[in-house]
Amino acid sequence: MHSFTEENYLKAIYHLSEGNLMAVSTNQIAEMTNTKAASVTDMLKKLSEKKLINYIKYQGVTLSNSGLNAAVxxxxxxxxxxxxxxxxxxxxxxxxxxxxxxxxxxxxxxxxxxxxxxxxxxxxxxxxxxxxxxxxxxxxKKLVKVSEMKAGEQGTVSGVSEHSSVFLKLLEKLGLTLGSKIMITELIEFDGSIILTINQKTDRTISREVAKNILVML
Amino acid sequence: MHSFTEENYLKAIYHLSEGNLMAVSTNQIAEMTNTKAASVTDMLKKLSEKKLINYIKYQGVTLSNSGLNAAVxxxxxxxxxxxxxxxxxxxxxxxxxxxxxxxxxxxxxxxxxxxxxxxxxxxxxxxxxxxxxxxxxxxxKKLVKVSEMKAGEQGTVSGVSEHSSVFLKLLEKLGLTLGSKIMITELIEFDGSIILTINQKTDRTISREVAKNILVML
DNA sequence: TAATAATTTTAGATTAGCCTAAATAAAATA
DNA sequence: TATTTTATTTAGGCTAATCTAAAATTATTA
Incomplete structure (x- = not known):
């Protein structure tokens, strides 16, 4: 099997390339794994030898089939x-x-x-x-960011793209948890913040930054 | 916290000194952790510096209070x-x-x-x-080895002192699992093997070696 | 108790994963 | 396109945990 550390690199590459499908850069990986670029290069060589990634010097990296498998x-x-x-x-x-x-x-x-x-x-x-x-x-599932919704649109909160405790606690406080039905009541032009109605009861205003990280099923 | 490896050493020392209360030797630890004596010495120095063990060169080792705590x-x-x-x-x-x-x-x-x-x-x-x-x-609990029981004595199987899969599978096959009520039917003088009755139904013969590793509550 | 055997420790190396500093390549910009 | 900036890699080192071989200590036994 792969080491603890190798697994963390594979996971990081997976998360970074999700969506993009682009090759992931050394610096991106360094940031995600809290290491330095030089350490990442070392590990990329190792993962490459094990055929877990496709790596060309200076060109970034993608997961191979077996690497993807391990990451998933x-x-x-x-x-x-x-x-x-x-x-x-x-x-x-x-x-x-x-x-x-x-x-x-x-x-x-x-x-x-x-x-x-x-x-x-x-x-x-x-x-x-x-x-x-x-x-x-x-x-x-096809999910849409709240920040991309139009006034009057409705949906069910079905995911988040930010997993930090601070953010999740905020959602909790706002009453925005998985399964909450929301409707866009008003879009504030000034700063992009959004007023929405939760479960046809409570009205809340959220910033654009927060809205970007809440995912909704329409 | 302590590293994965440190934890394994502490656990090994704990298991080796249970019962004995004697100081544990370098070689014993090496055997239990599947390492060499020289590696153990290195680690003992480290654990000693962290005050997790009481260690005197050539004299073996015991757990300190904090080491015991960690092990438990x-x-x-x-x-x-x-x-x-x-x-x-x-x-x-x-x-x-x-x-x-x-x-x-x-x-x-x-x-x-x-x-x-x-x-x-x-x-x-x-x-x-x-x-x-x-x-x-x-x-x-005060448990007694089956090998120490006398003919006619009864008890409930309440533990094992050997945890290998081979041994446990054997007990399974014999119908000797936790909670089984047993009675010593006969002690065979020739080789120390024991005939016992399980749950007042089945008769089984077990070797002395097996009997040593089954613990019973009288 | 002196010699031998067994155990334990020291010395010196190795590997994985990380680092800093310097060198190189690629990208951005003048 | 030449220059500057940024990104990446290489070089050389460090630490934790391991190893083998040799030295030191303790235990055993003749």
């Missing part, structure tokens, strides 16, 4: 553990990330598949992110 | 995870050791205390070993 598997584990922590152990959605970051490296296919069954094969984790199934398949 | 905590985690794997995920008692060996190093007091509550604060793990409570207290 780690993400599957991370999200299943997060689900477990919230649903079974009563953690809040802003408390689980760091613990799942450790649990995701536990190495046993049997364990994770049994956990999956025990949890009822959930489709999404507590932040609305899809959980890859045991074959590595991810069911991406 | 790891054992608490190991046993709670084993309980989880068997009771919630349907693993068999001979399958859980290696996975728990990884899970025991996950670092979160909140996690382990919530897991404890989720599991109903179990007193013993799937092998009958006592689970330390959150303050580190261990309720040792």
């Amino acid at each position: 598997n780690i993400i599957r584990k991370h999200r299943l553990w997060e689900f477990f922590l919230v649903e079974k152990l009563g953690f809040k959605w802003d408390e689980v990330h760091d613990i799942a970051e450790e649990l995701e490296h536990i190495n046993s296919a049997t364990l994770i598949n049994r956990l999956d069954d025990f949890l009822g094969n959930p489709a999404v984790d507590p932040h609305g992110d899809p959980i890859p199934d045991r074959s590595g398949l991810i069911k991406h | 905590n790891i054992i608490r985690k190991h046993r709670l995870w084993e309980f989880f794997l068997v009771e919630k995920l349907g693993f068999k008692w001979d399958e859980v050791h290696d996975i728990a060996e990884e899970l025991e190093h996950i670092n979160s007091a909140t996690l382990i205390n919530r897991l404890d509550d989720f599991l109903g604060n179990p007193a013993v793990d799937p092998h009958g070993d006592p689970i330390p409570d959150r303050s580190g207290l261990i309720k040792h």
Whole structure:
């Protein structure tokens, strides 16, 4: 198997290339893994030799098939553990990330598949992110940023693109959790902030910055 | 916190000194941790500097208070995870050791205390070993080896002192699991093997070697 | 108790993952 | 396009945990 550290690099590359599909740069990886560019170069050489990535000097990096496979598997584990922590152990959605970051490296296919069954094969984790199934398949839902919605539009909060505790706690305070039905009441031209109605009851104003990180199913 | 490796050394010292209360030797630790004596010496110096052990060159080693504390905590985690794997995920008692060996190093007091509550604060793990409570207290039951019982004596199988999969699978096959009521039917003088009656139904013969590793509550 | 055997420690190397500083390549801009 | 800036890589080192081989200590036994 791959080392703890190798797994973290693969995960970082996966997250950075999601959406873009572009090659990921050394500096991006360094930032995400809290290391220096020189250390990243070292590791890229190693991952490249193991055929987990496609790496050309100075040209950035993409995951190979086996690298992608490994990355998705780690993400599957991370999200299943997060689900477990919230649903079974009563953690809040802003408390689980760091613990799942450790649990995701536990190495046993049997364990994770049994956990999956025990949890009822959930489709999404507590932040609305899809959980890859045991074959590595991810069911991406088409989600829209609140910041891209028009006045009058409605939708259901189904995900977030920022996972920090500060942000999640804010949403909690605003009453914006997964499943909340929202309607765009007004778009403030001045600073791009948005007034929305939650569950046809409460009115709240959120900044454009916050709106960008809330994902909605229309 | 302590490194993964430091934790494994502390655990090894704990297990080796349990019962004996004697100082543990470098070679014993090397054997238990699958390393060489020279590596152990290096680590003992390190643990000693951290005041986790009492170490005098050539004289063996004992755990200090803080070392004992750390060791018991790891054992608490190991046993709670084993309980989880068997009771919630349907693993068999001979399958859980290696996975728990990884899970025991996950670092979160909140996690382990919530897991404890989720599991109903179990007193013993799937092998009958006592689970330390959150303050580190261990309720040792007075258990007797089957090899020390006399003909006619009865008891309940309550633990094992050998945790290998081979051994546990054998017990399974013999119908000797935790909670089985046994009675010593006959002691065979020739080789020390023992004939016993399980749950007042089945008669089985076990070798002295097996009998030594089954623990019974009288 | 002196010699031998066994155990433990020291000395010196190795590997993974990280670092800083310097060199090189690519991108941006004048 | 030449120059400057930025990004990336190389070179050389560091630390934790391991190893082998040799030296030192303790234990055993003749």
